[in-house]
Amino acid sequence: MVNALVIRRNTQLAKTQKALRAAQYVRMSTDLQRYSIQNQAAAIAAYAQQRNLTIVRTYVDEGRSGVRINGRAGLIELIEDVQSGNTDFDHVLVYDVSRWGRFQDVDESAHYEFICKRNGIKVAYCAEQFDNDGSLLSSIVKNIKRVMAAEYSRELGVKVHAGHCRIAGLGYRVGGPLTFGLHREMVDEKQRSKGKLATGECKALKTDRVRLRLGSEEEVAVVRWIFQQFVVERKTYVEIARQLNRVNVANHHGRPWTDIMIQAILKNENYVGNLVYNRTSRRLGQKLVNNPQHLWVRSAAAVDPMIDQDLFARAQKIMAEQYISIPEDEMLRRLRLTLARKGKLSDGIIRNTAGLPSPQCYVKHFGSIRKAYALIGYKASRDCAWYDARQHWADVLSKLAAQVAEALRTELGLQLHLREDGPSLALNGTRNIISFRVARQPPRKSASRTSQWRAHLRKMRSELFIVPRLNDANKLIQDYVIVPKSDNAKPYLTLSDASLARHRAVRVETLDELIAEVKARFISSGHVAPAKPTPQNKQKKPSQLKKQERSRTALKDRPNFRGHVRESRTARA
Structure with a gap:
């Protein structure tokens, strides 16, 4: 880590002393750039020594992309300190323009520098061949550097995306979270296994690849049971999730099941052996978009299937028939007919009327249920002034x-x-x-x-x-x-x-x-007092011991899910 003299904040300094004090901002994009922070700090220290500046504060962003400011706690803290006047320095030293940021909009990069300049703090780029003095030449070169930094990220993003699509087409796993019943395995260039990858672990070498493998037999049985319940027994997502939680079967996150998780499993082609990539994309931190199917990269027989193709196809057909798209004028016509029959409208009436979309559907299409009411000339008796005042x-x-x-x-x-x-x-x-x-x-x-x-x-x-x-x-x-x-x-x-x-x-x-x-x-x-050292041999409270004993008892009494599946099938037979 970077070493810097730490000065107590809110210290009032003379103007001549403050002018010789500086803060440094250092950033590296990935954790693999092990010496990037130290190299930047060394160049900044040399720059400060030549100009008789003393570095009194350090702002660091480790493993953070420079494409946007979100997630960069160091730069955010620097801007907040500058805006609040909570600074005891007059200079901010940065290695070069790209370390300040590779913002796709160069005006955003200039905006953060302008905030510093407006509050009397100069931003200096130590490794650049120009002085950031506001002259015509420095302004032109600095703007070109910002454009080059942004273009580098854009070109790199295109190359990385093309490489990921090629690797996914070969049947290897490329990023993204896993669903229940699957795990990642690292293999070398000769397809020899190098072990299972745990959550958060990455492959060791660039020549290594990641394949999907089936999970434990119990997890496979749970996935097959979910498809059986949905397709054959015609259970809903909520009913399946409730039954799994009732028998204490946790999902791959160790948390209770929800209807959204059940739906995600039923849609996942990994369970029939297919690997699908590029369904969605988020280019350079922009909004997540759904890509059309002709851009999807699908690799067949990349995973050992655990679900029959026919059963999976029947599940997709059932889910497709659950949702029927009707135009907005037809939605309003049905709502008007319901009002004529019932004499009034409410969420319960809309939800329980056959052939009428749900209240959430009206909110999605018209912004709110009251706006849908207004379009058909109906005014509800409920006082909604509180909703109007929420903002x-x-x-x-x-x-x-x-x-x-x-x-x-x-x-x-x-x-x-x-x-x-x-x-x-x-x-x-x-x-x-x-x-x-x-x-x-x-x-x-x-x-x-x-x-x-x-x-x-x-x-x-x-x-x-x-x-x-x-x-x-x-x-x-x-x-x-x-x-x-x-x-x-x-x-x-x-x-x-x-x-x-x-x-x-x-x-x-x-x-x-x-x-x-x-x-x-x-x-x-004690939030403002120094933290007390924690005793090494701290005795556990009786309540903690009882809680651990209850957890062990619950784990011992937890039913076997595979046995539960067999028993339920026998009972149905």
């Missing part, structure tokens, strides 16, 4: 999360980042530490009934929940409730005044009181 409250929660994160960063030095998948703050970019949810009041049946608030947790895992409670009209924030981590398995959390003690929750009136309470909790929990 507004999402913006409010994001702003609240940013204020809390800034307060904890300024006063406690905690680096919390806003997650993209929702209003949550993550510590070190990994686990959720604080989640934000809005609690609204459902309509009260009587005026004498006490006020209740309900928040949707969405099965979030977090150490702390900050829940703004809305007023009677659900228009403004009335107060804030801080709820610690709970083992509540319900998707909704009810927060009335009487239930706060049961949830170990604390209610505050203002935002300042909220921030003060959160800071006090973080200080008392």
Whole structure:
């Protein structure tokens, strides 16, 4: 790893001292480039010594592609520090233009450099033959270098894709996750086995190849049983998954089965011996697209078949007949006829009416079920104002999360980042530490009934929940409730005044009181204190020992699936 002097953040330095301090950004594309980071650091160190610069900060992206910024934690942290003013340096040293990024849009590369320049920080490319001083010559050469870096990635992507298609056509496995009942085997150029590859392992040499092999006999029996249940017994995906979970048969991820997993197995041609590649593609980090069938690369007899061709074809026919495509005007006509017969519409009526598409299908085609209602001139009696205000409250929660994160960063030095998948703050970019949810009041049946608030947790895992409670009209924030981590398995959390003690929750009136309470909790929990060393011989708690004993008992009593299949077939006979 790169060695750099670590300076405490938020240190106020004189302008003359700050001008002689620099941060370095280093990146390598793959883990196979073992010495790339060290080589970049050596060149940057020589550049800094010639100009009397002291490297005080290091931002690193190891094994990360430069095509886009997503996943590059080092560059993201650098840009965030620059934008927030949390820097104690005036220069950013990069090995060359391609290490900064191989963005397919060269304006994106220039944008991140402009952010640094706008905040008074100069970006220098140490191995380039030009100084990044803003002159006409340097601007022209730098832009050409950016185009060359982007074009290199594009050409390399085309060559790699062509090579993968050729290898897949020869019957070898090329990337992609495996489904249940299969495993990968590494072979050399003479087709001699070199052992089974575990999850996450790659082949050792470029001349080695990967073939698919059948899994254990129990896994093969499960796959055959799934096809038998679907084709012969005409069971649905959900029924098959429920029966597998009932007899404690885990999937290849060690988790319970779902209907989506069952459908994926029934569609997989690997079980009849075919290897199919290039069904989908994602070129240079762009949107995933479904390729037409004439672009698919299919290799027959590449895997030992475990399912008969006739049984597989019958399964494909059944799945194809499950979905019938009808035009949107016909969907609306059927919905209008249902309204005339029933007098009203709801999700339950749509779902239980024969010949009518599902509510999800109407949402997919028209954007929402209310828009479909509007197109046929029907207005539902249900109050949907809350759905219209969801984006507004999402913006409010994001702003609240940013204020809390800034307060904890300024006063406690905690680096919390806003997650993209929702209003949550993550510590070190990994686990959720604080989640934000809005609690609204459902309509009260009587005026004498006490006020209740309900928040949707969405099965979030977090150490702390900050829940703004809305007023009677659900228009403004009335107060804030801080709820610690709970083992509540319900998707909704009810927060009335009487239930706060049961949830170990604390209610505050203002935002300042909220921030003060959160800071006090973080200080008392030890998040800002140095971590204590873990004892070497730590005694296990009695609850842990009991949990392990229950796991061993459950494993010992787990039924044999192959025996279960034989028993069910005998019972049917």
